[in-house]
Amino acid sequence: MLTRTLDSLPRRHAATVAAIDWAGLAAPEAKRLRELGFDAGVSVEVLHGSSLFGGPIACRIGRMTVALRRVVARAVAVEPDALPAE
C-alpha cells in the first residue's frame, strides 16, 4: 500500500512508521517526538481523530498513547498494514 502521512491515516488502522521528516519540525518538537518513541519501523495507530474543530489527534505508538497536533502528524510518513479481512 502507498505511503501516507499519519494525519490522514484512518482511525484504528494499524500502520508502520516509514520515515519522519525531522528537518521539517521545530527542534524541540522533533526532540519530544523522538523521546515519545517515534522512529522508523515502529507500529502506530490513530485512536482518535481531531475534534469537530480540528484539534490534536491521539495515537498509539508502541504501548503508549500520545496526543499530537496535526501539523506534527503530517511530518510522519506511515505505511498502512494490510487491511484486515472484513
Added chain:
Amino acid sequence: MHAAPLVALVGNPNAGKSALFNALTGARQKVGNYPGVTVERHAGRLSLDDGRPVELVDLPGAYSLDPASPDERVTRDVLLGTQAGERTPDALLVVVDAANLDNHLRFTLQLLALGRPVVVALNMIDLAERDGLTLSPEVLARELGCAVVPTVAVRRRGLDELRAALSRALGEAIGTAPARQVEAPTEDMGALQRRARALSAEATLAETDTRRWTQALDAVALHPVAGPLILLALLFVMFQAVFSWSEAPVGWIEGAFKALEGWIEGTLPPGLLRSALADGAIAGVGAVVVFLPLILILFAFILALEASGYMVRAALLMDRLMAGVGLSGRAFIPLLSSFACAVPGIMATRSIEDEKDRLTTILIAPLMTCSARLPVYTIIIGALIPARTVVPGVGLQGLVLFALYILGIAGAFVAALALRRTVTKGSSSGFMMELPKYQWPRARDLLLGLWGRTLIFLKRAGTIIALTTIVLWVLLSFPRAPAGQSQVDWSVAGRIAGGIEQVVAPIGFNRDIALALIPAMAAREVAVAAIGTVYAVDDVEGEAGQKTVVENLRARWSLPTALAFLMWFVWAPQCISTIAVTRRETNGWRWPAFMLAYLFGTAYVMAGITYWLAVWAGL
C-alpha cells in the same frame, strides 16, 4: 565523608516515581529548593535492612539526559554531578513503567551508561499484567546487567526486595569511583531507542490485547462530539458543586466565628482591646476562613481529575481553543487551577516547555476568577443586585456572577491574543503529550493534597490576613476623633483614603472603596472585611455600627458604583502573593511589574467605562 549514601530516584514521567518515593520514605520527607532555580528538591530517608540510612532524592521526571525544561535540567545536572547544592548520587534507583518498556528502557540505557550502580524498579507490574503482558525480570536483569525488582508502589509490593537490592548495589559502590563529575553518554537517540525496543521484546514473554479499559473510556472522552460536551458538563458540575456543597460547612464556620466574637464581647470589658479583637482580627479572619470549603471542593475536583488521568485529555480537548489565542492545551491545567488560586496555577506552568508560552500563561492566570474574588462578588451582588428572576430557574444575581466568570475568561483570551502579538511574540508552541492510563484516584493521595492546601490557606488567613485587618483597624481607630466628628474621616486611614479617592473618584469609587483597596492588596477577600471594619469603627454605638455590612452597602452605594467595583475586581491584580510568585517564577521584577501595570491599567479603564455606561443608562 557523608554518613548516608545518596540514592537518586529517577525515571520517565508517568512511571509512578513519586508513588514509589512516598512508599519508600513515608513521612520522612523534606521539601526544599535547588539554589538558583525554581525546582523543588524532594528528599527523604530510608533504612536498609542492615540499618544503614540512605538519603533518597526524588528527581523530576525526564525522558532523557537532554533537558527540555528547567525540571529536566536539574535531573541531568544532579546525575552528572554538576548541580549546585547536591552531591553526585552514589547509586541510581531507576523507575520504569512495566507496561511501557519500549520507551522507558531508553532512558534506563542512558542512565546505565553513566557507570553508577543501578537498581531498576519494574513498577506498576500489576497493571502491566492486567494489560496482558507477561514480563521476565530475570531476562531484563541479565541483559541490563543490574538488579531488576518488580514493584507496585501504590500497594507497597516489592519494597523489601528493592531495599535489599539497593543494599547490595551500594555495597559494590563502596570503594569504586569517588563521587565526582561524570561524562554524559553520547550514544545517539535512535540507536538507544532500537536497543530499548529489542530489550523490551526479549523481556516480554507474552502479550495480549492492551489497555482495554483506557481505550474504551477514551472512545467516549475523546469523541469529537461527546468529548467536549463531557468536559463542559464536568466543569459545570464542578463549579455547581463548589457552591452547593459548600453551603452547609460555610454556615458552620460562620457560626463558629460568630460564637467566638460573642464570647469575646461577653468576656472582655468594652473598649479598644475588645474592638481590636472582635471587629478587627476575628471578623477579618472569619470573613476569609469561610471560603475554605469552596477552595477545598474545587481542589478536590482538580486533584481527582489529575490523578485519574483525565486532566491530560481535557488539555487535549482544549488545545484547539488555546491554539487560537497562541497558547497550547498544556496551559489549560494551570488556568483551571487558577480558578481556585493563581499561586498554585502559576507554579503549575512549569510543565509548559515553551518559555513564551509559559510567560503568557503566567500573565493571564490572575484573570481567572480565583476563590478570593468570590467573597467580594457574592457580598456586593447580594447587597446591590436585585434578586429578580430573569427566566424561570435563572436569577439575576446568579447571572451576574456567571457573567463575571465569563468576563475573566474572555479577558484572559483577549489578553493572551494581544500579548502573543506584542511582548511575548514568538512562533506558536506545539502540543505533544503522553496520555496516561486511567486510574482510580487514591483517597490517601487526595487527602494529603487537600491537607497541604488547607495548611497553606489557614496559615495565610492566620498571618497575612489577620495582620492586615488589625493594621487597618489601628489605622482606622487612631487618632481618636473628637466628639461629633466621623472617626473614619479623622483617622490615619481615612486621610490616606482621601488621597486615593482623588484618583478613583472619576471611575465612581467612593471613600469606602478607596479605603478597602489598599488592604485588599494583601488578599482580595480582605476588601470585604475592610469595608465591614470601616462601618464598624465609624459609628460603633450608632446606626451604621449596628447594621450589617449588607445594609450599610445598600444605604451608601449606588448601583453604578457597585458595578464598577465588580468590574475592577475582574481585572485588578489585588494580590501580593500572586505578584511574589510571578517574580519567583520569572526570575525578576520585570514581568510582575508589567503584570501590575497592564492589569491595573485595564481595571481602571474598564471600571470607568462600566460606571459611566451605568450612569448614562440611568441605573
